[in-house]
Amino acid sequence: MALSQERLSRRDRFLDQAVREMWKYDERLRGLAVEARFDRGIAHLTGEVDSADQLELARSLIGRLDGVLGVWDRVRVAGRDPVILDLGCGAQKQYPGNFGVDLFPTSEVDVLADVSRALPFTDASVDRVFLVHILEHLIDFLPLVDEVHRILRPGGAAFVLSPWWRYVNAVADPTHVRMLDVQTIKGICRRPGSRRLWYPLHAACDGATIFAELRPLADGADFPGEAELARFFD
Structure with missing residues (x-):
């Protein structure tokens, strides 16, 4: 609830x-x-x-x-000052000073780009990326997750917010094409066969929304063990 x-x-x-x-x-x-x-x-x-x-x-x-x-x-x-992107920001950025990125122009959009394609930013050039109410709108959001991993600097973080799959808002919006759970975040972090793994700084659900903060792991870095993952995941 x-x-x-x-x-x-x-x-x-x-x-x-x-x-x-x-x-x-x-x-x-x-x-x-x-x-x-x-x-x-x-x-x-x-x-x-x-x-x-x-x-x-x-x-x-x-x-x-x-x-x-x-x-x-x-x-x-x-x-x-940190370099922070608001992907799919529409008409609202999370903080003034963030770079708004969206396919459609609004007063808050600084960079016009299709977030379902390669992002127009160089490797390791960004400190923070907001993914607020964006993943549920993409049939396949993993390419975007990989792009965010690519552009984040070491020590950077991605902030995820998405409707929880069991809450009515997840299905009330007909533009939502994917459903997420906290376990989805675990799957993103340690996706089999992927070179772009993530360390979960935080993951939570309030009965309506999924929250997560993810840090990109460098190639060859040790992934946290099950005991550490149990803080957030089943």
């Missing part, structure tokens, strides 16, 4: 308080110029840090809190 708006709002307030306490009492985070805002269980991180390790620490600790469905970030690292 999907969580009610009232319950989500109450949980956001709880998580906001929990993060404030983390910043107050955890010496590793004290003085870190990162702000966290919660919206329906997703932590939105903004600010600036001196190193990627500091950002990863903040992301990891927040992601472990009970009730967090995702950790999305737009954080300046070592004086550099």
Whole structure:
């Protein structure tokens, strides 16, 4: 059953308080110029840090809190603004400053491109990629997943959001041609025969929506074992 708006709002307030306490009492985070805002269980991180390790620490600790469905970030690292793509953004980007990519022009689209084909970006050139309400519209979304893997830098992340297959919104929209589950994310991460594997930073479902954050694994990198995968998957 999907969580009610009232319950989500109450949980956001709880998580906001929990993060404030983390910043107050955890010496590793004290003085870190990162702000966290919660919206329906997703932590939105903004600010600036001196190193990627500091950002990863903040992301990891927040992601472990009970009730967090995702950790999305737009954080300046070592004086550099991140390069972030919003694929299939339509008329809404997740953060101002992201590059909107879509087949059809709107005021939010910066790059016109068909996301079902090769993306017009060079290898390892992007820090973050948003795939929000896009995978369910593609009959075969694996080529897009592979393209995102190709363009992400080491340490980058893809943020996935899609309707859960058992929720009414998954089938109410006639343009939805694929159904997703958390187990679909596991299949993406360790697809047999694929060179482009992923490390799951986070995966969750709130009874209506699937959330995932995925990091591309380099060729030859060790894939996490079953014990680690059990944090997210059956």
